Amino acid sequence: MIVLPPEAAGWSRDELDAVLYHELAHVRRHDFPLLVAMEVARALHWPNPLVRRLLRTVRTDQELACDAATLQKGVDREVYARHLVALARSQSPNTPGHDASLPVISRSRLGRRVQFILSGETRGGTAPATVLAVLAVTASAGVLLLASANPWLDCL
Numbered sequence: 001m002i003v004l005p006p007e008a009a010g011w012s013r014d015e016l017d018a019v020l021y022h023e024l025a026h027v028r029r030h031d032f033p034l035l036v037a038m039e040v041a042r043a044l045h046w047p048n049p050l051v052r053r054l055l056r057t058v059r060t061d062q063e064l065a066c067d068a069a070t071l072q073k074g075v076d077r078e079v080y081a082r083h084l085v086a087l088a089r090s091q092s093p094n095t096p097g098h099d100a101s102l103p104v105i106s107r108s109r110l111g112r113r114v115q116f117i118l119s120g121e122t123r124g125g126t127a128p129a130t131v132l133a134v135l136a137v138t139a140s141a142g143v144l145l146l147a148s149a150n151p152w153l154d155c156l
Contacts, residue, residue, distance in 0.1 A: 015083045018075045025069035031062050060109045081117045
């Protein structure tokens with residue numbers, strides 16, 4: 001299910017297509033299970049700055065891959081970039097009527113995404129090694145958590 005904000009009713013057809021192409025690219029790439037694994041890794045390794053950086057990198061790469069997929073559908077680059085910036089502005093917590101339940105476009109990634117969209121590049125995305133690193137961190141965190149959660153098993 002793709003949830004759009006109420007102002008989506010006022011978007012142009014091109015803006016709506018761009019958003020739907022982008023979100024459907026996340027679905028086709030199966031980004032949600034990786035996002036869940038990343039959040040588990042973040043929770044288990046919250047004090048580790050290297051893990052936080054790795055997760056930020058993977059998340060940015062996911063967005064760039066979906067931006068690339070959107071552009072490959074023939075979406076106008078300038079329209080897409082302008083709409084992305086407008087969405088970020090409308091989702092600012094200081095904007096009247098801001099809906100905190102909707103995810104906010106990360107301003108820290110916004111510049112990189114707009115630069116990518118306008119650059120003319122056609123490829124972007126998560127490198128397989130990065131995905132494997134996230135999965136390895138998550139798996140090792142799970143093993144460590146299970147090992148520390150049951151110290152009495154050593155006595156059996």
